[in-house]
Amino acid sequence: MQHVHFIGICGTAMGSVAAAMQAKGFTVTGSDENVYPPMSTFLEEQGVQIFPGYKAENIPETAEVIVVGNAVSRGNEEAEAALERKLLYVSLPEILKEHFLRGKRNLVVSGTHGKTTTSSLLAWLLKNAGVDPSHMIGGIPRNLGKGAAFTDSEFVVLEGDEYDTAFFDKRSKFLHYLPEVVIVNNVEFDHADIYNSLDEIKLTFKRLLNIVPRNGVAYVNGDCANSMDVSKGSPAPVVSVGLGDHCDLQITQVDYQPEVTRFHLDGESYEIPLAGEFNVRNAAMAVCAARFSGFTPDKIREGLLGFDGIARRQEVKGIAGGVRVIDDFAHHPTAIGLAVDSLRQQYPDSRIWAIFEPRSNTTRRNIFQNELAANLSKADVAVVAAVPDPEKVEKSERLDPEKLMADIRSAGAESHYCENVEKIVELVAAEAKAGDTVAVLSNGGFGGIHQKMLDRLS
Numbered sequence: 001m002q003h004v005h006f007i008g009i010c011g012t013a014m015g016s017v018a019a020a021m022q023a024k025g026f027t028v029t030g031s032d033e034n035v036y037p038p039m040s041t042f043l044e045e046q047g048v049q050i051f052p053g054y055k056a057e058n059i060p061e062t063a064e065v066i067v068v069g070n071a072v073s074r075g076n077e078e079a080e081a082a083l084e085r086k087l088l089y090v091s092l093p094e095i096l097k098e099h100f101l102r103g104k105r106n107l108v109v110s111g112t113h114g115k116t117t118t119s120s121l122l123a124w125l126l127k128n129a130g131v132d133p134s135h136m137i138g139g140i141p142r143n144l145g146k147g148a149a150f151t152d153s154e155f156v157v158l159e160g161d162e163y164d165t166a167f168f169d170k171r172s173k174f175l176h177y178l179p180e181v182v183i184v185n186n187v188e189f190d191h192a193d194i195y196n197s198l199d200e201i202k203l204t205f206k207r208l209l210n211i212v213p214r215n216g217v218a219y220v221n222g223d224c225a226n227s228m229d230v231s232k233g234s235p236a237p238v239v240s241v242g243l244g245d246h247c248d249l250q251i252t253q254v255d256y257q258p259e260v261t262r263f264h265l266d267g268e269s270y271e272i273p274l275a276g277e278f279n280v281r282n283a284a285m286a287v288c289a290a291r292f293s294g295f296t297p298d299k300i301r302e303g304l305l306g307f308d309g310i311a312r313r314q315e316v317k318g319i320a321g322g323v324r325v326i327d328d329f330a331h332h333p334t335a336i337g338l339a340v341d342s343l344r345q346q347y348p349d350s351r352i353w354a355i356f357e358p359r360s361n362t363t364r365r366n367i368f369q370n371e372l373a374a375n376l377s378k379a380d381v382a383v384v385a386a387v388p389d390p391e392k393v394e395k396s397e398r399l400d401p402e403k404l405m406a407d408i409r410s411a412g413a414e415s416h417y418c419e420n421v422e423k424i425v426e427l428v429a430a431e432a433k434a435g436d437t438v439a440v441l442s443n444g445g446f447g448g449i450h451q452k453m454l455d456r457l458s
Contacts, residue, residue, distance in 0.1 A: 001026070001064050002026060002027055002062075002064060003026065003027040003028075003060065003062045003063045003064050004018075004021055004027070004029075004063070004064070004065045004066075004067060004095075005028075005029045005030060005031075005058075005059055005060065005063040005066050005067070006018045006028070006029070006030035006031075006066075006067045006069070007030070007031060007054065007066060007067065007068050007069055007072050007076065007079060007082075008030075008031075008032055008068070008069025008070075008072050009030025009031060009032050009043065009048070009069075010030075010032035010034055010035055010036070010039045010043075010050070011032075011039075011069055011070075011071070012039070012138075012146075012147045012148060013136055013148055014067070014069050014092055015039045015042065015043055016136070016146070016147070016148035017067075017092060017095060017096060017100070017148070017150075018030055018043060018046075018048055018067075019042065019043060019046040019048060020099075020100065020150040021095070021099065022046050022047055022048050023046070023150075024099070027062070028048045028049075029048065029050070029051070029058075029060055030043070030048060030049075030050055030051070031050065031051040031052070031053065031054055031055075031058045031078060032050065032052070033052070033053055033054060035052045054076050054078045055078065056077050056078060056080070056081035058078055059078055059081055059085075059087075063087065064087075065087075065088050065089075066078075066082040066087050066088065066089040066090070067089075067090055067092055067095050068082070068090070068091060068092075068166050068167070069092065069166075070091070070163070070164070070165065070173075072167065073167050074167055079167070089168070091165045091166040091169050091176075092165075093165050093173045093176035093177065094165075094169075094176060096136070096177070097176045097177065097178060100150055100156065101176075101177060101178045102178060104134075104154055104155070104156045105154050105156070105180050105181075105293065106156045106158060106177055106178050106179050106180055106181075107122060107133075107155065107158065107179070107180065107183075107289050107293065108158045108160040108174055108177050108179040108181065108182050108183070108208075109122065109157070109158070109159055109160055109183045109185070109285070110161075110162065110174055110182060110183060110184055110185065110205065110208060111183070111184055111185025111186045111187065111227075112185070112186050112187060112188040112332060112334070113185060113186055113188075113278065113332065113334060113335050113338070114281065114285075115138065115159045115160065115161070115185065116137060116138050116139040116159055116313065116329070117274075117279065117282045117310060117313060118183060118185060118282040118283075118285050118286050119135070119137045119157050119158065119159040120141035120143075120144070120307075120310050121282060121283060121286035121304070121307055122157050122285075122286040122290060123135040123137065123141065123144060123157040124141060124143040124303055124306070124307055125287075125290045125295065125299075125300055125303040125304070126153075126155055126157065126290065127144065128143075128302060128303035128306060129290075129295045129299045129300075129303065131153050131154075131155055132151050133151065133155035133156060134149060134150045134151050134153060134155070134156040134157070135149055135157040135158070136156075136157075136158050136159065137157070137159045138159045138161065139159075139310045139311060139312060139313065139329070140310065140311040140312075141308075141310050142308035142309055142310065142311065143306070143307060143308050155293065158174075158177050160173070160174035160177060160179075160182070160208070161173045161174060162174060162190075162191070162201065162204055162205065163194065164194050170194070171204075171207075172207075172208070174208050175204070175207060175208060178211075179208070179211065179212055179216065180212070180213065180216040180217075181212075181218075181219070181289050181292055181293070182208060182209060182212050182216070182218045182219070183218075183219045183285045183286075183288075183289060184205060184209070184218065184219070184220045184221060184227045184230065185221055185227075185281065185285060186221050186224045186226070186227055186334075187202060187224060187226035187227050187229075187230060188201075188332070188334060189201060189362075189367070190332055191361065192362040193361035193362070202226060202230050205227075205230040206230045206233075209230060209231055209234040209236065210234065210235065212234065212235075212236035213236060214236055214237070216236050216237075217237045217238075217239060217292055218231060218234055218236055218239070219239050219241050219288045219289065220238055220239070220240050220241070221240070221241065221281065221285075222240030222241055222242035222244055222246060222247035223242035223243055223244050223247070228240065239288070241265075241281075241284055241288055242281070243277075243281075249265060249266050249284075249288065250265075251263050251264070251265055251281070251284050252264045252265075254277070256345055258346075259273065261274060261275060261279065261280055263280050263283070263284065265284050265288075266291075268301075269301075270283065270287060270300070270301055270304055271304060271305055272304050272305075273304075273305065273309075274307070274309070275314075275342045275345045275346045276338060276339075276341060276342030276345060277338075277341070277342075278338045278342070283304060287300055287304075290303075312327050312328065312329045313328060313329060314326055314327075314328050314339065314342065314439075315327045315328070317454065318450075318454045320454045320457035320458040321434060321458060322434025322435055322436075323428075323432045323434065323436045323437075323438055323457050324347070324350070324437045325438050325450055325453055325454055326343070326437060326438065326439045326440065327439075327440050327450055328439055328440065328441050329441075329442075329443055331357075331360045331363060331441065331442060331443040332360075332362070332363070332368075333363075333368045333371035333372050333374070334371075334375065336354065336356065336372070336375040336376060336378075336441055337374070337375035337378055339354075339439060339441060340352060340354055340378040340379050341378065343437055344378075347437050349435065350435055350437040351380045351433070351435065351436045352378075352379045352380050352381070352439065353379060353380065353382075353428070353432065353436060353437065353439060354376050354381070354382050354439055354441060355383040355385070355424060355428075355438060355439065355440045355441065355449070356372075356382070356383070356384050356385065356441045357385045357388070357440075357444065357446050358372075358384065358385070358387050358388075358399050359442055359443055359444045359446075360443055363399065364387050364388070364389075364390070364392070364393050364398065364399055365397050366397060366398060366399050367397075369400060369404065369407075370407070372399075372404060373404055373407035373408050373411065376404075376408055376413070376415075377408045377411035377412065377413040377415075379413055379439075380413060380414065381413065381414045381415075381416070381431075382413050382414070382415045382416070383415075383416045383417075383418060383424055383428075384401055384404060384405070384415070384417050384418070385419075385421070385424060386418070386419045387399055387401070401417045402417070404417075405417050420447075421446065421448075421449045422452075424449060425449065425452045425453050425456050426456075428453050429453070429456040432457065438453065440453075
């Protein structure tokens with residue numbers, strides 16, 4: 001194998017792996033319908049040729065392996081050409097497994113919530129300790145500068161996604177990652193476009209734990225019944241971690257301060273520059289994996305205190321007119337509630353706004369109709385945007401914004417439904433007061449709403 005062609009090369013993970021393959025000496029080409037900086041510039045600097053758009057003729061005659069991105073589906077001209085020409089086609093996780101993970105110490109962070117924060121913390125703890133691990137994370141850790149990098153270290157930190165692998169491989173991505181250590185932060189229903197029930201999600205997590213070797217370990221949230229359930233019968237050692245006294249490793253003496261949060265775990269004290277119970281849990285899991293990997297409590301303490309956070313995780317975008325605007329990736333009801341709880345800890349005297357975009361394949365549907373109301377009503381003011389592309393969901397299955405508004409008001413919070421970003425900006429400009437905290441909760445760009453609000457508030 002000398003020539004590898006990537007369909008969908010400009011995604012963060014795809015582009016990073018493509019560049020790493022080029023550095024290994026392979027000839028690498030690729031295509032994407034969205035070719036723009038910084039990824040296009042980065043790839044061109046690495047000597048990777050990129051073709052704009054998807055066309056059958058983009059696949060060079062010399063291409064021996066076709067890497068098909070997760071977003072590529074049947075009907076894509078290049079995918080169809082690869083099938084017709086009987087070329088060897090593989091998924092990105094398969095390329096990762098064979099060229100970057102085999103023989104390595106792979107630390108896989110999984111769960112419905114907290115994957116990005118926990119994996120970012122863990123990768124930074126190892127880097128701070130001097131081993132410079134490879135990593136692939138679904139966010140941008142500020143300490144690391146980018147979401148993916150491949151080094152000569154024996155350690156690889158991976159955010160383990162339960163989403164499916166490719167149109168031809170419906171197994172979860174994390175089943176390809178050859179884990180030595182698995183972290184299960186929590187298990188809830190999500191991804192309604194590919195899973196029909198919580199039981200199906202639990203089954204894929206159970207399969208993940210079934211491939212952890214006996215000389216590895218699974219750290220599981222001992223306070224989450226679903227997590228404990230999927231760990232039953234695991235052939236590898238399982239260690240439960242949590243706040244409950246039934247956990248193998250109990251988190252104790254949690255102390256929330258304005259600048260840091262302190263906690264104890266396994267006889268050692270730690271501090272993190274993050275707020276919220278969920279971040280204590282994330283940090284505890286990262287500590288456990290770092291300890292298993294051979295790093296000392298002193299080095300871990302040093303690393304935790306030096307953690308600078310992650311883009312789009314309670315990131316303060318600015319303050320205008322005395323109003324604080326925060327960006328957060330939260331898009332699942334539980335994550336929304338945890339985000340609001342954390343903001344109340346950080347800003348106890350502030351009126352909290354939660355501006356939510358029901359953009360994911362799950363929250364467009366009415367599966368979480370009641371759960372969304374319960375968690376959004378934790379804010380003082382809840383604002384919900386229109387469901388994007390509503391025609392893609394049957395009306396009988398679609399989220400009902402009117403009912404959501406009524407349920408939030410019944411729970412004691414103020415609620416507003418706005419059809420577009422402009423109307424949300426107008427509402428905030430008219431109603432927000434100095435001292436308020438406005439949190440934007442979305443897994444997308446949300447039409448650049450953060451800067452638009454700051455501009456109007458100024």
